[in-house]
Amino acid sequence: MEPFYLTAAEFARRGRSDFPKEESPSHALIYSSPATLSYNSPGANGYGVKRAGLAIPESVMLLVSPGCCGRNSTILSRVSGYSDRMFYLLMDETDLVTGRHLKKIPQAVREIVEVPEKKPKVVVICITCVDALLGTDLVRICKKAEQESGVHVVPSYMYALMREGTKPPMTAIRQSVYSLLEKRPKNPHAVNLLGQFAPYDDDCEIYPMFRKVGLTKIREVGRMKTLDEYLEMGEANFNLVLNPETRYAADDLMERLGMPYIEMTRFYDPDRIAKQYALLGGALGVKFDDTKWHAEAEAALSAFREKHPEITFAVGQTLNANPFELSAALLKFGYRVERIFANASPDDLPFITRIANMSPETRIYTSISPTMMLYKCEGSVDITLGKDAAYYYPDAANVPFFSDVQPFGYTGLMRLLREMEEVL
Amino acid sequence: MRIVKRVLSTYSADNFGVCSALYELGGLVVMHDASGCNSTYNTHDEPRWYNMDSLVFISGLTEKNAIFGNDDKLISDLVTAAHEFHPRFIAVCGGPLPHIIGTDFRAVAKAVERQCEIPTFGFQTNGMDSYISGAGQALEALVSLMPGEEIDTAGPAKENNSGETALGLFRKNTGPVKENISGETTVDLLRKNTGPAKVNILGVTPLDFSMNGSVEELRRLLERKGFRVGSTWAMGDDLDHLLKSADASVNLVVSAVGLRAAAAMEKRFGIPYVIGLPAGKKVTERIVDELRRKAACDRGHIEYAAEPQNPEQCQNADILIIGEPVQSLAIRETLSVSFGTDHTRIISPMHGLPKEIISLGCEKVELEDKLREACASSKHVIADPLYARLLPNERDKFIFLPHVAYSGRYYENEVPVLIGERLDRWIESAMAGNL
Numbered sequence: 001m002e003p004f005y006l007t008a009a010e011f012a013r014r015g016r017s018d019f020p021k022e023e024s025p026s027h028a029l030i031y032s033s034p035a036t037l038s039y040n041s042p043g044a045n046g047y048g049v050k051r052a053g054l055a056i057p058e059s060v061m062l063l064v065s066p067g068c069c070g071r072n073s074t075i076l077s078r079v080s081g082y083s084d085r086m087f088y089l090l091m092d093e094t095d096l097v098t099g100r101h102l103k104k105i106p107q108a109v110r111e112i113v114e115v116p117e118k119k120p121k122v123v124v125i126c127i128t129c130v131d132a133l134l135g136t137d138l139v140r141i142c143k144k145a146e147q148e149s150g151v152h153v154v155p156s157y158m159y160a161l162m163r164e165g166t167k168p169p170m171t172a173i174r175q176s177v178y179s180l181l182e183k184r185p186k187n188p189h190a191v192n193l194l195g196q197f198a199p200y201d202d203d204c205e206i207y208p209m210f211r212k213v214g215l216t217k218i219r220e221v222g223r224m225k226t227l228d229e230y231l232e233m234g235e236a237n238f239n240l241v242l243n244p245e246t247r248y249a250a251d252d253l254m255e256r257l258g259m260p261y262i263e264m265t266r267f268y269d270p271d272r273i274a275k276q277y278a279l280l281g282g283a284l285g286v287k288f289d290d291t292k293w294h295a296e297a298e299a300a301l302s303a304f305r306e307k308h309p310e311i312t313f314a315v316g317q318t319l320n321a322n323p324f325e326l327s328a329a330l331l332k333f334g335y336r337v338e339r340i341f342a343n344a345s346p347d348d349l350p351f352i353t354r355i356a357n358m359s360p361e362t363r364i365y366t367s368i369s370p371t372m373m374l375y376k377c378e379g380s381v382d383i384t385l386g387k388d389a390a391y392y393y394p395d396a397a398n399v400p401f402f403s404d405v406q407p408f409g410y411t412g413l414m415r416l417l418r419e420m421e422e423v424l
Numbered sequence: 425m426r427i428v429k430r431v432l433s434t435y436s437a438d439n440f441g442v443c444s445a446l447y448e449l450g451g452l453v454v455m456h457d458a459s460g461c462n463s464t465y466n467t468h469d470e471p472r473w474y475n476m477d478s479l480v481f482i483s484g485l486t487e488k489n490a491i492f493g494n495d496d497k498l499i500s501d502l503v504t505a506a507h508e509f510h511p512r513f514i515a516v517c518g519g520p521l522p523h524i525i526g527t528d529f530r531a532v533a534k535a536v537e538r539q540c541e542i543p544t545f546g547f548q549t550n551g552m553d554s555y556i557s558g559a560g561q562a563l564e565a566l567v568s569l570m571p572g573e574e575i576d577t578a579g580p581a582k583e584n585n586s587g588e589t590a591l592g593l594f595r596k597n598t599g600p601v602k603e604n605i606s607g608e609t610t611v612d613l614l615r616k617n618t619g620p621a622k623v624n625i626l627g628v629t630p631l632d633f634s635m636n637g638s639v640e641e642l643r644r645l646l647e648r649k650g651f652r653v654g655s656t657w658a659m660g661d662d663l664d665h666l667l668k669s670a671d672a673s674v675n676l677v678v679s680a681v682g683l684r685a686a687a688a689m690e691k692r693f694g695i696p697y698v699i700g701l702p703a704g705k706k707v708t709e710r711i712v713d714e715l716r717r718k719a720a721c722d723r724g725h726i727e728y729a730a731e732p733q734n735p736e737q738c739q740n741a742d743i744l745i746i747g748e749p750v751q752s753l754a755i756r757e758t759l760s761v762s763f764g765t766d767h768t769r770i771i772s773p774m775h776g777l778p779k780e781i782i783s784l785g786c787e788k789v790e791l792e793d794k795l796r797e798a799c800a801s802s803k804h805v806i807a808d809p810l811y812a813r814l815l816p817n818e819r820d821k822f823i824f825l826p827h828v829a830y831s832g833r834y835y836e837n838e839v840p841v842l843i844g845e846r847l848d849r850w851i852e853s854a855m856a857g858n859l
Contacts, residue, residue, distance in 0.1 A: 001508060025459045026489075029481035029501045032466045032473075066520040067434035068551035072464040072832070083813075088429035092552060096524050108428045115430070129458050130520045133490060160458035161487045161521060368459075370481055370505055391474075 003371040009360035012353040016346045022366045023344050026164055033341070033367040033388060047197045047404070049158040050126060051082065052173045055197040056154065056180065058227045059122035060085045062108055064101060069128045069158070085120075087112050091130065099134055102141055109145040109153060121227045122152040124176065132159045152227075154179055167248060174249040177221060183257045184234040190217035192236040194250055194261070195243030198222040198404035204411045205293040209277070213286040240264060242408065244347070268321060268329040268413050270297045277409075290410070297410035301333065304417045308424060311335045312379075314393050316386025317342035317367060319401050320412075324351035326385065331358040338379050340364045341372075341389055383420060397423040429792050431813035435774045436631050436829040438549040440465040441558030442517040443480050444629045445681065447472060449566075449663040452479040452511035456498055456527065457519035457551070459484040468832030469555075471635045479509055490525055498527075499535050506540040512663050513569065514544040515562065519551035543569055555631050555829050556680045557776030563626065563657050564684035570667045572692055621673040621719035622652045624689075626697070627682020628659045631829035632748050634839035641843040642678065645702055649712045651719075657685060673719035674698065676711070679750045683778045699780070701750050703847040704758030741769035744802035746795070746811055747827050749777065749786040751842070755806060758847055771798060774829075804855065809835055823854045 004022050006014075014020065021027045050073050053061050063070045063086065070088050089108045095101035109123050123145070127138055138155040146153040156176040158169055167175075178194070191210065193200065199222040200206065210218055217236075224230040239261035241250045250261040262283055267273050274294050281288045313330055315323045315337060323342040328351050330337055337359060343366060344352060355362055365372065367388065381396045390398035399419045401407075407415045436444070439455050443465055446453050455462055462482035466473050470480075489497050498516070506514055514536055516529055529546030537544035545565040549558050623646055628639050639660050643653045655661050655669035670689070675697035677686045686697035696718040702708040742765055745752040749772040759765040772786040773795065782788070789795055796814045799805045805812075805822050808830045812822040826835035840850050 025484045026486045026497075029454060029505050030459050030462070030484045031481060032462050062428070066550075066552045068437035068439070068461070068464065068519060071434045071436070072468050083431070089427060090429060090434065091520075093523075093550065096520065104427055111426050111428045115426075128520075130524050132487065133521065133524055159487075160460040161485055161490055163459055164486060370479075371508065373477055373479065373509075 001371065001374060003365060003373075003375045004369040005363045005365040007360060008352055008356040008362040008364060011344070011364055012349070012356035016349060019346050019349075020344075020366070022369055024164065025343075025368055029370050030368045031370045031372045033372055033391075049156065049169045049173045050086070052170070052197045053124040053126055053154075053156045053176060054082060054085055055177050055221050056122050056124065056227070057221075057224045057230045058120060059124050059154070060087060060112060060120040061124045061126055061156075062087045062089060062105070062112060063126045063128075063158075064089045064091065064105060064108075064131070065126075065128040065158075066091050066096075066130065084118075096130055096134075099136070102136060105141050106145040106148045109149045109151075113149045113151055120151060122154060122180065123149070124154045124156050126156045126158050128158050129161045132157070132161060152180055168245075171245045171248045174246045175252050178233075178249045178253055180227075181231065181234040181253065181257060184232075186237055187217060187235040188237050189214055190219065190232075190236040191215045192233050192239045192259075193218065193220045194239050194241050194246045196220070196222060196406045198406060200242075200406045200408050201411055201415065204408050205290060206409060209288045209290060209293075213281075213284070213288065238262060242266065266321065266325070266408055266412065268326050268416065269332055270294060270301065270410060270413060272329075273297075273409050273413070293410035297413050300414045300417050304421065305333060307421075309334070311382045311424075313337045314339040314341070314381045314384045314389045314396065316384065316389030316391075318388045319386040320403060320407050321385075321401065321416075322348070322351065323386070324348045324355065327351070327362070328354040328358070331355060331362075337362050338381055339389075339392070341367045341386075341392060343367055383423065399423055426791075426793050431810075432792050432795065433810050433830055436465075436469045436555035436832075437519070437551045438553040438555060438558030438561075438776060439517045439519050439547075439551055440469050441555030441560070441629070441631065441681070442515060442547050442549060442562045444470065444555065444631050445559035445562035445658050446515055446566075447478045447480065447629075447658075448476070448661070449513075449658060449666070450479075450511060451513040451515055451663075452481070452502070452505055452509060453515045454481050454483055454498075454502060454505075454517075455519060456483040456516060456522050456529070457485050458521060461519050461551075468834075469631060469828065471630050471828070471833055471836055479505070479511055481505065485521055490521055493525055493527075495527060495532055495535075499532055499539075502532075502536045502544075503539045506536070506542055511542065514540065514542055515547065515565070516544070517547040517549040517558065519549070523548075523550035523552075553776035554774035555629075556774050556778075559627075559629055559631070559681040560684040560776075560778070563682060564688045566658070566663075566666060567685050567688035567692060569663075570670050570689075570692070572670055620650050620652045621716065622654045622669075622671060623715055623719070624654045624657065624669045624672045624675045624695075625682075626657045626675050626677050626685050627679035627750070628656055629679075629681060630659065632679045632681065632751065632827070633659065634826075634828050634836055636837075636839050636841055638839075638841045638843055641841055641846070642702065645708065645844045646676070646715075649708075651715065657682060670695070674715050676700070676702075676715060677750065678702075679748055680772075680774075680778055680781050683780060699750060701754040701842075702844060703751065703754040703842045704762060704851075705845045705848050706761045707754050707757045707847075708844050710757075740767060740801070742767045742803045744769050744771065744798055744805045744807070746771045746773065746799075746805065746807035747825060748772065748774075748829070749781045749784070752786065753784060754842075755847065755851075758851065762848055763851060769798070769802065771795070806854075809838075 091101045142153040142155045157172045199220050219233045239250050241261050241263040253259045277288045277290050315327050317323045327337045381393045384390045384393045384396045384398045387400045443453050533544040533546030547561050654672040655666045670693045675686045677699040678701045689695045698714045700711040702711045752770045756768040759768050770786045771789045773790050799814050806825050808827040809824045810831045812819050826839045
């Protein structure tokens with residue numbers, strides 16, 4: 001038996017109407033591939049629900065859960081510098097049956113506010129799947145806790161069993177993170193970058209380009225040091241959504257605060273980056289001057305291609321990139337992409353179709369399929385992108401390209417090229 | 425009393441214990457819960473994950489299937505995976521979600537077994553009890569696979585078309601226990617052999633013993649003492665070996681995880697057992713004596729290689745040990761008999777400890793404030809490093825003994841080997857000048 005895969009050509013041919021059911025986590029048992037292991041938080045890789053909830057400045061989190069849901073956080077929060085910001089209210093069997101734990105939450109919040117040397121201004125309550133089944137009304141409980149404790153109490157939901165629903169956990173937590181923003185007088189010079197919990201690279205072209213057209217107040221939750229700074233995000237003229245998982249939060253802000261949003265995609269193909277900036281400028285009624293960065297990115301790419309004319313890649317999914325978009329870009333640059341280890345969604349089909357047009361035999365492996373147990377390292381791969389891809393090709397050079405601080409645009413591409421250069 | 429936990433962790437959960445105990449044995453082991461619940465086990469509690477393949481999967485329970493109690497989906501997924509991978513056995517356990525909706529894992533197991541004709545176990549875990557309960561259940565279940573007389577575990581197994589149960593077929597393939605003319609079974613005859621007594625080591629998983637060579641050291645020590653080591657449940661051994669270990673003269677239970685399997689083997693095969701970790705020179709001698717005595721004649725009795733804790737020892741304890749109970753008992757005994765320290769208190773804050781262990785006086789204290797008080801009132805605390813967070817200004821009183829079941833793989837490389845005289849040396853080194 002072979003691990004399940006489709007070639008890019010097969011994938012593209014099947015399209016949305018015959019989208020492979022193997023890509024759905026609910027289709028079969030799930031293999032704990034290196035990619036699925038990154039769900040931990042504050043944990044092994046990136047931002048999960050718990051760490052993301054703590055993106056609100058001056059906040060702490062109370063995780064209300066059975067022991068097994070919080071075990072990893074206790075251990076890793078110390079490593080990640082969150083040890084003073086995570087608190088736990090463990091549930092027992094009686095709690096599960098009676099919902100008794102909900103009555104304890106206001107008391108727990110009072111304890112949290114009283115004890116630490118530095119009093120938190122926000123307590124984020126995080127509940128888990130068991131409360132989803134119990135139908136817990138956390139908003140009501142948070143209001144009560146807020147009245148009793150005198151600090152903001154924010155509801156958040158780590159509902160792993162809703163991963164395939166309309167509001168999966170990482171979508172829901174983004175709504176929670178921005179839920180404290182209140183309506184303020186509009187500032188035409190203010191824009192919020194929504195999507196990530198850490199900031200974008202300091203040298204990202206967005207900042208100087210935006211300032212040049214008068215958008216001088218560029219705010220991201222990852223750069224906000226205090227709650228007051230965070231609350232200033234409420235004056236933004238519009239939001240720029242840079243991660244599709246933030247759409248729900250952006251919709252909420254539009255509804256609550258009348259704050260419109262525009263969505264951008266993270267591309268690694270310089271032509272697409274340029275086109276997207278042009279479209280954004282058109283929507284805003286301005287013209288972004290990206291000439292300098294576009295030229296720098298093209299020059300860096302040319303130099304890299306000259307030095308490394310032939311590279312074969314395997315691309316994973318624990319990346320600061322959409323693995324399909326990135327693969328399509330690499331193919332366009334003239335490189336080979338032998339394998340992609342990632343779970344595709346129908347939204348990825350345009351990229352997969354582009355891959356199919358350039359490299360129909362590229363194999364796309366479903367990382368969660370139990371058959372991945374049988375994967376044998378075959379073929380020649382020079383570079384793996386993503387830590388998970390390195391698991392399958394341990395002898396190839398690896399570029400994890402997975403950091404909290406986010407790459408974007410031309411500077412994102414240049415960073416990728418630099419990191420690849422370092423391992424070649 | 426404060427209800428919020430601020431600094432402490434929780435012990436590895438029962439469903440993780442099932443997976444850990446069965447990891448190396450070629451079975452299909454499935455945690456039934458939402459996708460992602462497996463990652464804590466894989467990343468924190470399973471040091472073998474990246475170097476040794478195992479058919480451990482998560483079912484990826486969805487909201488819809490949970491609300492409608494759709495067990496058919498789980499059964500279907502298990503059967504499909506079994507047909508793809510041909511495992512030696514199948515085990516299914518759950519976390520809090522199946523517990524709240526009342527999933528009957530034993531019924532699921534029966535349905536799967538009927539369709540696959542592969543022995544299948546369902547464990548009623550809940551993600552809230554400790555690994556001791558889950559791993560203990562898993563090893564106990566393996567005893568039922570051993571060739572020999574039927575025991576009543578999860579009710580009568582279903583017959584297949586040929587009139588044989590999956591379990592019966594499995595045992596048959598593993599090799600039945602045959603009787604000779606005198607009515608003695610092979611097991612009896614083997615035990616009568618005059619060679620070195622054969623001992624099984626029960627209750628070793630990385631959660632308690634890490635991957636630091638402790639298990640290999642255990643085997644070597646027993647062999648040096650004149651025993652043959654039959655099998656090691658369940659690290660560094662294979663299923664066939666385990667299942668053919670009913671001819672052992674005696675079982676040695678080296679952690680609370682092994683107790684249920686020992687009791688099951690005693691019930692089925694009459695193999696006596698000794699509870700105790702051969703750690704510390706004098707404790708080892710005592711355990712070896714007990715093993716010899718049991719191997720020679722005794723049957724059907726349980727011997728504890730440690731004295732029960734009395735309330736006096738708990739009050740004004742010089743030393744507090746927080747950790748796995750059987751290991752803690754060995755440390756306490758060594759401190760007493762080799763170092764003259766009698767006031768040692770043991771706290772084992774895990775859910776699901778067997779009664780036999782609790783009766784030895786391992787207290788179960790879980791509230792953070794109570795544990796802080798216990799640490800504060802002791803002169804020294806031997807515990808996982810995470811416990812030192814309780815008294816950040818008194819870290820010097822803590823003697824670190826990392827425990828994978830508690831702090832996961834974070835201190836994995838610092839877990840000492842405490843087998844035999846190594847414990848004496850560790851105590852001398854760790855507590856130099858303080859005893």
